[in-house]
Amino acid sequence: MEKIVIIGGVAAGAKAAAKARRLKPEADINIYTEDTHVSYSACGLPFFIEGNFNDVDMLFVRDIEEFEKENIHIHLLNRVTRILPDKKQILVLDLEKSEEFFVDYDKLVIATGARPAIPPIKNINLRNVFSLRTLEDGINIKEKVLKSKKAVIVGGGYIGIELLEAFVKQGLHVTMIEFAPHIMPIFDDDISEIIKSHILERDSENVEIINSDSVVELLGYEEVSGVKTKNGLKFDADLVIIATGVKPNVEIAVAAGIQLGETGAIKVNNKMQTNIEDIYAAGDCVEKVQLVSKTPTWIPLGSTANKEGRCAAINLCGGEDCFEGILGSAVTRYFAFTMSITGLTEKQAAKLGFDPVSVMVTKLDKVGYMPKAKNITIKLISDRKTRKLLGAQAIGAGDADKRVNTVATGLICPMTVDDFFSNDITYAPPYSPSIDPLLTAAQMMIEKLNKATS
Amino acid sequence: MEKIVIIGGVAAGAKAAAKARRLKPEADINIYTEDTHVSYSACGLPFFIEGNFNDVDMLFVRDIEEFEKENIHIHLLNRVTRILPDKKQILVLDLEKSEEFFVDYDKLVIATGARPAIPPIKNINLRNVFSLRTLEDGINIKEKVLKSKKAVIVGGGYIGIELLEAFVKQGLHVTMIEFAPHIMPIFDDDISEIIKSHILERDSENVEIINSDSVVELLGYEEVSGVKTKNGLKFDADLVIIATGVKPNVEIAVAAGIQLGETGAIKVNNKMQTNIEDIYAAGDCVEKVQLVSKTPTWIPLGSTANKEGRCAAINLCGGEDCFEGILGSAVTRYFAFTMSITGLTEKQAAKLGFDPVSVMVTKLDKVGYMPKAKNITIKLISDRKTRKLLGAQAIGAGDADKRVNTVATGLICPMTVDDFFSNDITYAPPYSPSIDPLLTAAQMMIEKLNKATS
Numbered sequence: 001m002e003k004i005v006i007i008g009g010v011a012a013g014a015k016a017a018a019k020a021r022r023l024k025p026e027a028d029i030n031i032y033t034e035d036t037h038v039s040y041s042a043c044g045l046p047f048f049i050e051g052n053f054n055d056v057d058m059l060f061v062r063d064i065e066e067f068e069k070e071n072i073h074i075h076l077l078n079r080v081t082r083i084l085p086d087k088k089q090i091l092v093l094d095l096e097k098s099e100e101f102f103v104d105y106d107k108l109v110i111a112t113g114a115r116p117a118i119p120p121i122k123n124i125n126l127r128n129v130f131s132l133r134t135l136e137d138g139i140n141i142k143e144k145v146l147k148s149k150k151a152v153i154v155g156g157g158y159i160g161i162e163l164l165e166a167f168v169k170q171g172l173h174v175t176m177i178e179f180a181p182h183i184m185p186i187f188d189d190d191i192s193e194i195i196k197s198h199i200l201e202r203d204s205e206n207v208e209i210i211n212s213d214s215v216v217e218l219l220g221y222e223e224v225s226g227v228k229t230k231n232g233l234k235f236d237a238d239l240v241i242i243a244t245g246v247k248p249n250v251e252i253a254v255a256a257g258i259q260l261g262e263t264g265a266i267k268v269n270n271k272m273q274t275n276i277e278d279i280y281a282a283g284d285c286v287e288k289v290q291l292v293s294k295t296p297t298w299i300p301l302g303s304t305a306n307k308e309g310r311c312a313a314i315n316l317c318g319g320e321d322c323f324e325g326i327l328g329s330a331v332t333r334y335f336a337f338t339m340s341i342t343g344l345t346e347k348q349a350a351k352l353g354f355d356p357v358s359v360m361v362t363k364l365d366k367v368g369y370m371p372k373a374k375n376i377t378i379k380l381i382s383d384r385k386t387r388k389l390l391g392a393q394a395i396g397a398g399d400a401d402k403r404v405n406t407v408a409t410g411l412i413c414p415m416t417v418d419d420f421f422s423n424d425i426t427y428a429p430p431y432s433p434s435i436d437p438l439l440t441a442a443q444m445m446i447e448k449l450n451k452a453t454s
Numbered sequence: 455m456e457k458i459v460i461i462g463g464v465a466a467g468a469k470a471a472a473k474a475r476r477l478k479p480e481a482d483i484n485i486y487t488e489d490t491h492v493s494y495s496a497c498g499l500p501f502f503i504e505g506n507f508n509d510v511d512m513l514f515v516r517d518i519e520e521f522e523k524e525n526i527h528i529h530l531l532n533r534v535t536r537i538l539p540d541k542k543q544i545l546v547l548d549l550e551k552s553e554e555f556f557v558d559y560d561k562l563v564i565a566t567g568a569r570p571a572i573p574p575i576k577n578i579n580l581r582n583v584f585s586l587r588t589l590e591d592g593i594n595i596k597e598k599v600l601k602s603k604k605a606v607i608v609g610g611g612y613i614g615i616e617l618l619e620a621f622v623k624q625g626l627h628v629t630m631i632e633f634a635p636h637i638m639p640i641f642d643d644d645i646s647e648i649i650k651s652h653i654l655e656r657d658s659e660n661v662e663i664i665n666s667d668s669v670v671e672l673l674g675y676e677e678v679s680g681v682k683t684k685n686g687l688k689f690d691a692d693l694v695i696i697a698t699g700v701k702p703n704v705e706i707a708v709a710a711g712i713q714l715g716e717t718g719a720i721k722v723n724n725k726m727q728t729n730i731e732d733i734y735a736a737g738d739c740v741e742k743v744q745l746v747s748k749t750p751t752w753i754p755l756g757s758t759a760n761k762e763g764r765c766a767a768i769n770l771c772g773g774e775d776c777f778e779g780i781l782g783s784a785v786t787r788y789f790a791f792t793m794s795i796t797g798l799t800e801k802q803a804a805k806l807g808f809d810p811v812s813v814m815v816t817k818l819d820k821v822g823y824m825p826k827a828k829n830i831t832i833k834l835i836s837d838r839k840t841r842k843l844l845g846a847q848a849i850g851a852g853d854a855d856k857r858v859n860t861v862a863t864g865l866i867c868p869m870t871v872d873d874f875f876s877n878d879i880t881y882a883p884p885y886s887p888s889i890d891p892l893l894t895a896a897q898m899m900i901e902k903l904n905k906a907t908s
Contacts (some may be wrong), residue, residue: 011888044823044883058823291878302888303881324876331880340880369498369512402856405879409863412877422778423866424745425859426785426794427757429498434465434756 002027004316005090005105007080007252009038011302012283013111014061015309017072023317029072030103032092034079037135038064043302045138046162049145050169056139083108083256085276107278107316110258110266111309112249114284114300119154119244122217126224128239132159133246141241145170148238152176152227154215155243156183158332163241164199165334168206175208175235177215177227179244186330188345190360191379191393198337198397208235215240246300248285261287263298270322272312280316282308289325292343292390292411293352299328327411328391331401338376340401342408343391346381355384359444363437365398367429374398380407380417380441387416387449392441399431403438417445456481458770459544459559461534461706463492465756466737467565468515469763471526477771483526484557486546488533491589492518497756499592500616503599504623510593537562537710539730561732561770564712564720565763566703568738568754573608573698576671580678582693586613587700595695599624602692606630606681608669609697610637612786617695618653619788622660629662629689631669631681633698640784642799644814645833645847652791652851662689669694700754702739715741717752724776726766734770736762743779746797746844746865747806753782781865782845785855792830794855796862797845800835809838813898817891819852821883828852834861834871834895841870841903846895853885857892871899 004020006013009031017029031038040059048056057063067074075092081100082091089102116131118124130141141163145151151167153160156178167174176183182192183199196209213233218240219226226236248265250258259275261267265287272280284300286308304326314321331340349356362377376396382389392407394400410420421442427434458474460467463485471483485492493516502510511517521528529546535554536545543556570585572578584595595617599605605621607614610632621628630637636646637653650663667687672694673680680690702719704712713729715721719741726734738754740762758780768775785794803810816831830850837844846861848854864874875896881888 041821041823041883041888043881043888044821047824047883052825053823301881303890304878306888325878327878329878329880331882331885333882333884338885342878342880367495367498369495369507370501371506399856401880401885402853402859405856405877406859406863408879409860409869409874409877410867413864413867413869413873415863415867419867420863423859423863424758424779424781424783424796425862426783426796426855427497427755428785428787429495429501430787431785431792431794431855434495434497434760436757 003104003106004029004109005103005107006031006109006111007033007090008111008113008283009033009035009074010040010042010113011305012309012312013109014039015306016109016111016282016313017067018062018070019310019313020317021070021072023313023319030075031072032075032078032080032090032103034077034095035134036076038067038074038076040135041302042133042135045132045135046159046166048138049142049163050166056135059135080252083252083279085256085279088278108280109312109316110253110274110279110281110285111283112252112285114246114248116242117245117247118242119214121215123220124218126218126220127222128224129218129242130239131242132163141239144239145172148172150236151239151241152215152235152237153241153243154227155245156180156209157186157243157245158330159243160241161332161334163243164207168203173206175210175237177210177213177229179212179214181212183209183211184339186345187339187341187393188347188379191377191395194377195334195337195339195395199334202335202337246284248298248300250285253281253285261296263287263296265298270324271315272308272323273315280312282312290344291325291327295352297326297328299326299330301330327408329404329408331404336397337395338400339395340404341391341393342404343389343411344381345391345393349381349383349390354390356381356390357384357445357448359441359448361437361441361444363440364433365396365400365437366431367433370429376400376403376437378403378437378441380445382417382445382449384449387418388414389417389420406438417442417449421446457558457560458483458563459557459561460485460563460565461487461544462565462567462737463487463489463528464494464496464567465759466763466766467563468493469760470563470565470736470767471521472516472524473764473767474771475524475526477767477773484529485526486529486532486534486544486557488531488549489588490530492521492528492530494589495756496587496589499586499589500613500620502592503596503617504620510589513589534706537706537733539710539733542732562734563766563770564707564728564733564735564739565737566706566739568700568702570696571699571701572696573668575669575696577674578672580672580674581676582678583672583696584693585696586617595693598693599626602626604690605693605695606669606689606691607695607697608681609699610634610663611640611697611699612784613697614695615786615788617697618661622657627660629664629691631664631667631683633666633668635666637663637665638793640799641793641795641847642801642833645831645849648831649788649793649849653788656789700738702752702754704739707735707739715750717741717750719752724778725769726762726777727769734766736766744798745779745781749806751780751782753780753784755784781862783858783862785858790851791849792854793849794858795845795847796858797843797865798835799845799847803835803837803844808844810835810844811838811899811902813895813902815891815895815898817894818887819850819854819891820885821887824883830854830857830891832857832891832895834899836871836899836903838903841872842868843871843874860892871896871903875900
């Protein structure tokens with residue numbers, strides 16, 4: 001009986017197991033994870049903390065019983081400490097029993113994910129200092145939030161922003177401290193500035209945002225009571241969140257001779273195969289190809305993890321499936337304010353050798369006489385010479401996120417802005433203005449490109 | 455001074471005038487229209503009737519003063535009765551003064567739009583029988599609706615559905631009578647059936663839908679009091695709406711020797727030029743190219759009219775601009791239930807010689823634990839042999855409309871469903887499930903196509 005072993009079971013691992021089961025009803029499928037749970041929506045944790053729902057079970061995509069019913073065996077609190085490719089074995093440490101044992105595999109999937117990248121901060125081990133990665137983190141944070149008045153969030157990326165919303169909604173005063181000159185540095189600076197203004201306008205009394213500074217020390221005894229920054233600022237806090245990004249869990253892969261890419265994540269081909277036969281990798285521990293620039297990138301996201309897990313399973317079961325890469329499409333929100341992105345930013349494009357031209361347009365998301373019309377801002381980026389679309393960012397209180405998806409399609413099959421302008425997209429007063437802001441942006445881009453060449 | 459004359463001033467005509475003014479600050483620009491208003495959002499009329507807003511002025515895109523300020527002269531209640539291409543003149547009838555006069559032009563734009571296609575119905579001239587096309591129609595209907603209890607809507611297309619919502623919202627009991635076996639016949643039958651079920655489920659007490667029947671006679675004396683159908687049914691009504699489609703206003707064009715296309719609308723090239731020199735046409739009176747099939751089609755829509763008006767203006771001012779055609783993207787709603795479409799339906803595709811394969815998927819529009827998650831149904835259509843995307847329909851109480859726009863981009867630059875499946879679109883719990891219903895549909899399509907060929 002073929003033995004399929006999967007390390008990790010959140011998104012990529014769980015998906016790979018389920019897909020492999022459908023393709024090979026007879027295989028012996030085992031998931032080993034040091035986590036306390038499998039197959040849950042990690043992306044949903046901020047919304048659980050926020051109080052959108054209070055039953056943590058709602059985060060489970062599938063529960064253990066469902067896996068067992070499909071004859072997929074889940075081994076929780078079982079840390080894989082070594083991979084032995086020559087013997088086709090892994091070494092597992094049972095964290096509860098403190099016992100080590102070997103497990104044979106015919107095909108192995110590494111889906112070890114990522115973990116918080118913790119910067120060097122003094123007293124980081126005080127109580128009520130959290131990162132948000134696992135379900136347990138989420139439960140612990142929520143418990144503390146309900147008893148707190150003041151929080152400090154270190155880091156102004158996706159997790160930081162989502163927790164900011166959650167904490168404000170739960171009535172806390174929050175100080176966000178971001179090392180970079182702008183929060184949400186994944187966006188271009190001009191867009192980041194609009195995001196920051198919106199947050200401070202909406203919640204000027206509860207939210208403080210500090211840029212270009214970093215936390216160097218946590219204050220307090222046993223329990224955290226505040227933070228101190230490099231620039232000498234001090235802020236009180238009942239809890240502190242470290243949301244300064246994540247890094248791929250690749251240590252056991254490296255030790256086994258598995259090659260990393262230039263981003264520091266595991267290098268795989270488009271079949272999710274590593275450099276070692278019969279070892280696949282998928283999800284947040286894996287390097288991806290950015291489809292616009294065809295360069296290596298590392299953006300850990302749940303939607304990508306699912307697709308990669310599926311692709312790995314198909315190939316290791318003898319089928320053929322390719323996962324070519326990502327655009328870097330992503331979306332989050334701060335209350336009703338959406339922030340969405342696809343493709344390259346202007347600054348990334350310039351760094352990668354393109355000659356980017358950008359336009360930015362702010363328009364109502366629907367016709368002005370409709371009661372719920374709200375502004376959105378779209379930034380569109382094209383290459384000067386080829387006129388090809390490179391990326392888009394759409395933010396605002398209006399209906400923004402699906403508009404970058406409309407651009408995304410034009411990025412996977414590369415398209416000029418001229419082609420895109422001929423796009424015939426839906427119009428009705430409750431849904432968009434008669435000329436959609438997207439097409440207004442495309443039109444402005446064409447005029448800008450034409451001016452530059454004439 | 456160059457004389458630019460435009461016949462009609464709602465969407466295409468008003469846009470052409472405004473664009474021409476920007477390109478030629480010195481030209482003499484005149485709009486002649488038999489209408490009482492120009493430059494208004496005709497698509498907004500149902501929402502005005504519904505009571506989303508009560509100030510009819512909100513429907514104006516630009517008012518007469520704005521046009522006059524830009525030195526664009528608007529001649530309301532001035533019907534153009536003849537075009538004399540040899541003399542480069544038009545003959546105008548001033549409806550108020552009952553005077554006729556000639557006007558010279560150097561460049562002429564025909565933007566005469568469309569008018570309701572009224573089927574042969576006995577006593578059609580009774581009071582309180584309306585079509586909805588002009589601003590005046592909208593004002594008259596709203597006035598009557600506020601005093602009515604029962605309405606009959608003849609026709610179950612876009613206008614019919616939007617007025618159905620408006621009337622129900624204003625507290626009326628409504629009977630909709632549609633000649634075809636399904637309402638919203640622009641969609642595939644399976645989708646139309648879901649739409650009908652939703653409406654009847656939501657408003658079983660106020661709404662009645664009769665299919666495969668038609669109104670043959672209006673009852674009443676002076677004022678309408680009811681309708682009689684071909685199948686012998688009778689329904690009471692304080693007002694009756696005839697929404698059985700529209701036809702292009704092409705009579706004066708035909709009389710001037712301007713060529714029509716096979717759809718009966720004016721034939722133009724991709725510069726919006728008719729077969730007669732210096733005469734352009736744009737908007738609802740013009741035939742379009744369906745971009746997936748490259749065949750002539752006639753779908754009158756405000757968004758297209760705007761683009762065509764702009765294109766005509768650029769070309770007649772000596773610039774170069776092309777309008778290649780449309781996908782047939784459209785959206786409407788019945789209360790919170792969205793109906794959106796792009797490209798070819800399955801039945802159209804079959805008629806046009808494709809070998810269409812379709813899949814239909816019903817999924818939540820966002821992750822299930824988010825409080826506002828709602829179902830949407832996506833139908834995707836591909837060609838069996840080439841695997842190219844042909845069209846999509848998305849309906850439901852959830853966030854549906856922008857999802858067809860994401861497909862639309864893949865139709866203007868033709869793309870296979872395999873390419874589309876590799877699309878990296880945004881994911882976060884408040885916005886979509888980790889595998890978007892669009893990608894689920896694409897995956898099902900790929901499996902279906904593969905099964906068919908293996």
